[in-house]
Amino acid sequence: MLHTKGSFFLLLIGFSLTVKAQDSLSLFKTLNNQYSTERNFKTQFYYNPAAMSDYSSVSFSEFSAGYHNNNDKNYRQQLGSGSKGLTIEAKSFQKLKPNRYVWGNASYQNLKINSVKWNETLDYDRIAPYTTADSVGGKLNLERYQFAGGYLQKLNRWTLAGQVSYSAQLGYRSRDPRMRSTTSDLKINAGLNYKVFRTYEIGIFGELNKYTQNSSVNFQSLLGRPYVYQMSGFGFSSYLFNGGTLPKNTFEEFTYKGGIQISGNGGQDFYLQASAGTGNNLKSYNDSSNNFFDISNLKNENFEIEGAKFFTVHEKHRLGLLVNYRAARNTGSEYGYSLNTVALTQIFKRESYRRENYETTVKGFYQYTKDNFSVTAVPFYGREEIKERRLFPDAGQKFVYSYFGINADVKQQINDRQMVTFQPYFSTRMVNKSINALATTPNAGVNAWILQDFNFQASDITTFGASARYDFKLEKLPAFFVSVQYQSQKIQEKNNNFAGGSIGITF
Amino acid sequence: MKKRLLLLSLAAVMTATFTVTSCSSDDDFGVTAAQKGALTLSFTGDHISSYKTLDVELKEVNTGAIIQQTIQNKNTYTFEVPYGSYKITVNGIVISSNDEIGVGASAQTDISTLVTNLEIPLILKKFHEDFVIEEVFFTGVKTADGKNYNSSRYFKLTNSTKKVLYADKLILGQSEFLTTDDKNPTPYNKNLSFAVKAVMVLPGSGTEYPVQPGDFIVIADNAINHKENTSTAYDLHNANFEFPSVNPALGQVDNPSVPNAKIIYSQMNFNMFFLHDRGFESYIIARFPAGEDENTFLTNFKYNYTYQNSAGGVTSKSAYAIPNSWIIDGVNNSISTKFVHVLTSASIDGGWTSVGTIDKDPTRFGKSVRRKVTGQMNNGKNLYMDTNNSSNDFTRDSEPSLKNGIVH
Numbered sequence: 001m002l003h004t005k006g007s008f009f010l011l012l013i014g015f016s017l018t019v020k021a022q023d024s025l026s027l028f029k030t031l032n033n034q035y036s037t038e039r040n041f042k043t044q045f046y047y048n049p050a051a052m053s054d055y056s057s058v059s060f061s062e063f064s065a066g067y068h069n070n071n072d073k074n075y076r077q078q079l080g081s082g083s084k085g086l087t088i089e090a091k092s093f094q095k096l097k098p099n100r101y102v103w104g105n106a107s108y109q110n111l112k113i114n115s116v117k118w119n120e121t122l123d124y125d126r127i128a129p130y131t132t133a134d135s136v137g138g139k140l141n142l143e144r145y146q147f148a149g150g151y152l153q154k155l156n157r158w159t160l161a162g163q164v165s166y167s168a169q170l171g172y173r174s175r176d177p178r179m180r181s182t183t184s185d186l187k188i189n190a191g192l193n194y195k196v197f198r199t200y201e202i203g204i205f206g207e208l209n210k211y212t213q214n215s216s217v218n219f220q221s222l223l224g225r226p227y228v229y230q231m232s233g234f235g236f237s238s239y240l241f242n243g244g245t246l247p248k249n250t251f252e253e254f255t256y257k258g259g260i261q262i263s264g265n266g267g268q269d270f271y272l273q274a275s276a277g278t279g280n281n282l283k284s285y286n287d288s289s290n291n292f293f294d295i296s297n298l299k300n301e302n303f304e305i306e307g308a309k310f311f312t313v314h315e316k317h318r319l320g321l322l323v324n325y326r327a328a329r330n331t332g333s334e335y336g337y338s339l340n341t342v343a344l345t346q347i348f349k350r351e352s353y354r355r356e357n358y359e360t361t362v363k364g365f366y367q368y369t370k371d372n373f374s375v376t377a378v379p380f381y382g383r384e385e386i387k388e389r390r391l392f393p394d395a396g397q398k399f400v401y402s403y404f405g406i407n408a409d410v411k412q413q414i415n416d417r418q419m420v421t422f423q424p425y426f427s428t429r430m431v432n433k434s435i436n437a438l439a440t441t442p443n444a445g446v447n448a449w450i451l452q453d454f455n456f457q458a459s460d461i462t463t464f465g466a467s468a469r470y471d472f473k474l475e476k477l478p479a480f481f482v483s484v485q486y487q488s489q490k491i492q493e494k495n496n497n498f499a500g501g502s503i504g505i506t507f
Numbered sequence: 508m509k510k511r512l513l514l515l516s517l518a519a520v521m522t523a524t525f526t527v528t529s530c531s532s533d534d535d536f537g538v539t540a541a542q543k544g545a546l547t548l549s550f551t552g553d554h555i556s557s558y559k560t561l562d563v564e565l566k567e568v569n570t571g572a573i574i575q576q577t578i579q580n581k582n583t584y585t586f587e588v589p590y591g592s593y594k595i596t597v598n599g600i601v602i603s604s605n606d607e608i609g610v611g612a613s614a615q616t617d618i619s620t621l622v623t624n625l626e627i628p629l630i631l632k633k634f635h636e637d638f639v640i641e642e643v644f645f646t647g648v649k650t651a652d653g654k655n656y657n658s659s660r661y662f663k664l665t666n667s668t669k670k671v672l673y674a675d676k677l678i679l680g681q682s683e684f685l686t687t688d689d690k691n692p693t694p695y696n697k698n699l700s701f702a703v704k705a706v707m708v709l710p711g712s713g714t715e716y717p718v719q720p721g722d723f724i725v726i727a728d729n730a731i732n733h734k735e736n737t738s739t740a741y742d743l744h745n746a747n748f749e750f751p752s753v754n755p756a757l758g759q760v761d762n763p764s765v766p767n768a769k770i771i772y773s774q775m776n777f778n779m780f781f782l783h784d785r786g787f788e789s790y791i792i793a794r795f796p797a798g799e800d801e802n803t804f805l806t807n808f809k810y811n812y813t814y815q816n817s818a819g820g821v822t823s824k825s826a827y828a829i830p831n832s833w834i835i836d837g838v839n840n841s842i843s844t845k846f847v848h849v850l851t852s853a854s855i856d857g858g859w860t861s862v863g864t865i866d867k868d869p870t871r872f873g874k875s876v877r878r879k880v881t882g883q884m885n886n887g888k889n890l891y892m893d894t895n896n897s898s899n900d901f902t903r904d905s906e907p908s909l910k911n912g913i914v915h
Contacts, residue, residue, distance in 0.1 A: 343819065
């Protein structure tokens with residue numbers, strides 16, 4: 001692991017130093033382009049790598065290091081009570097020629113996540129409800145490595161682009177229960193655009209994703225150990241595979257996704273896109289024997305559609321409207337085995353779990369830009385419905401949320417070599433409906449956790465925060481920056497606080 | 508015009524996709540979710556004129572779901588159950604020759620089709636005018652500072668009859684298999700015999716160790732005052748019998764004033780009879796019938812079996828099996844989160860009892876399983892519940908009766 005980490009840092013530093021110097025622009029114009037609020041507003045547009053030719057008209061790079069501390073007083077136990085740790089990140093976008101672009105990023109995170117309980121696996125949102133869990137848990141050490149690279153080539157009316165990204169995680173605990181989990185996540189994206197008429201382009205894009213997680217839990221204490229559950233939703237679990245003394249799990253997932261996109265003027269006028277994907281996440285179990293038994297399969301299906309339209313009024317005013325709808329459905333199948341046969345033999349595979357998530361978001365965009373000043377406001381409204389239920393035994397819950405809020409961004413150049421950015425934001429989640437159809441399990445501790453988790457999800461959340469950043473440029477040196485962020489989240493009369501800071505260079 | 512046409516086409520494709528997604532089933536899980544089958548149980552038995560009550564329990568081993576049903580005045584019943592692998596236990600009362608008689612049975616079946624019929628022969632519960640297992644203290648204790656202490660466990664057998672019994676040549680058997688795991692061995696028939704991994708026989712020629720009505724005997728793993736070693740253990744110096752121990756690792760010192768039982772068979776090193784401290788085993792007591800002794804047992808009752816191991820190969824193993832006709836009492840032990848099946852015929856014990864709830868439960872130490880007291884005999888001694896169903900007859904997680912020493 002040490003060797004891997006060393007190699008990764010060399011890659012990360014080398015990556016950030018080998019990029020070309022940027023074009024010569026004023027500090028404000030450079031950074032206003034590099035941290036374009038409009039680009040952040042329409043991140044989904046760039047999900048098609050062939051759209052990256054319109055990502056920026058100039059090249060830029062950034063190298064940063066940051067530290068954050070997130071202290072949650074009200075939280076979902078399976079996700080922990082917040083994290084603190086270091087993040088190092090490098091990213092770059094390079095226009096090599098008018099028809100050739102490359103981009104990439106690499107990052108490393110070293111985190112300590114506090115008070116994780118009822119979850120001895122990573123990537124909860126991806127594998128839930130089929131987690132491995134116990135009632136003790138504790139602080140989790142987590143290292144994350146991620147890098148990605150993309151390439152785009154234009155050929156007459158055609159634009160062809162591809163991107164490969166890879167991320168890996170190592171999660172571990174050095175006291176009982178000694179959880180250890182490694183994940184690898186490989187994504188290959190490709191996109192092909194065709195300019196059909198004037199500035200109008202039509203494109204198709206797709207993604208292949210291979211994900212693997214290997215996790216285990218072991219114990220060294222002779223005085224006792226918690227019971228390890230193979231969870232199957234709402235606190236229920238596999239009676240047959242619970243209670244392993246050295247449980248090991250693998251999660252294997254393969255997903256694919258495809259979509260179409262149409263845009264005008266590189267997405268600066270409008271764009272409309274839709275994508276759909278599906279995949280399966282298979283969980284297997286082993287307890288110090290030679291055989292892995294498949295115990296569940298989580299099928300995921302998703303569909304997303306997004307459209308946006310932008311206007312420029314009197315050159316300095318930019319207006320936009322974005323509408324997004326996404327639907328996701330996870331269907332879990334559980335495998336049943338016979339204990340009445342010579343060997344453990346599979347006798348059924350049963351669809352027993354379903355989670356549906358429907359979300360509609362409408363976002364507005366307004367930006368006013370002058371030569372050395374810009375202000376942006378992004379108000380938004382969203383409605384989300386989450387329906388989750390299982391059979392054998394029956395249990396379920398449903399939530400309907402409304403979101404609204406506003407993100408603002410103010411950039412002000414102080415002089416040719418200094419600039420400040422201030423980004424306040426506010427949002428609220430209101431619970432319009434919550435239905436508790438939970439069922440009691442035989443374990444009182446599990447019941448308390450599931451009820452607390454329901455109450456968390458059935459709670460309004462109000463979030464406000466702000467980040468401030470100061471950029472300065474010295475003679476013959478790249479521009480440096482320092483930024484700080486603070487956020488407070490109020491849930492059930494308790495505050496979850498986040499504070500972070502980072503330093504870096506842009507060039 | 509061309510632009511508008513293109514936009515309209517794209518919008519039409521997107522709308523079609525959206526419609527497909529949103530029209531999919533909303534509240535059901537599809538056809539495969541309705542995986543249920545009808546399980547019809549038919550109960551049979553010799554000389555049964557009518558069936559009074561039958562308490563049936565179906566346990567599905569994948570989900571742990573338990574279905575319980577009391578059937579009255581009939582011998583068939585149809586359950587609608589989800590697909591699964593079921594272990595079935597039955598305890599009840601039937602009428603035979605105008606007498607109410609206790610019966611029991613255990614069975615198993617997989618439900619993966621729409622209709623399953625299963626015939627379950629009921630077995631008459633056998634009650635003997637002999638000793639019963641009043642208590643088994645198999646968990647042991649931890650020392651005051653939480654370290655392992657491998658001694659001070661015991662069996663307590665009680666004479667619940669109105670006559671003097673003799674403990675001479677009484678057999679104690681430890682199950683070959685565990686209640687928490689079913690290896691599906693071949694051959695295997697618990698209605699004929701009880702497979703054992705260790706057998707202990709008490710000394711005596713026939714009338715050397717009399718036990719008065721209502722009185723008990725204690726067979727301790729080491730008959731010493733364990734309190735001298737650790738304050739959390741018990742004083743067992745005046746036990747009636749003790750296990751022989753020649754394992755130096757256990758550090759047990761033989762008490763010469765307490766006769767040793769004889770271990771006639773064990774699969775463990777040093778010929779040990781060592782109780783499973785997590786409580787996954789069953790124990791029986793038995794007597795040699797006329798014409799049988801330890802030599803004939805060791806010669807004639809070997810039990811060779813095979814099972815498929817976790818690697819997929821076949822493991823051959825050799826143990827011994829005590830015929831059910833020799834057995835006078837038995838008790839199955841398990842834990843609620845791991846229980847799979849009972850190891851005795853329902854004629855001996857159709858249920859199970861426990862200490863703790865999870866594997867390696869840290870709270871299990873210093874607790875035992877004890878038979879419930881139902882009243883008192885004429886001589887003031889306790890009368891114990893005995894329906895050959897330890898789920899009903901025993902108190903789980905009990906305080907050991909010898910915590911303060913052995914007092915008759």
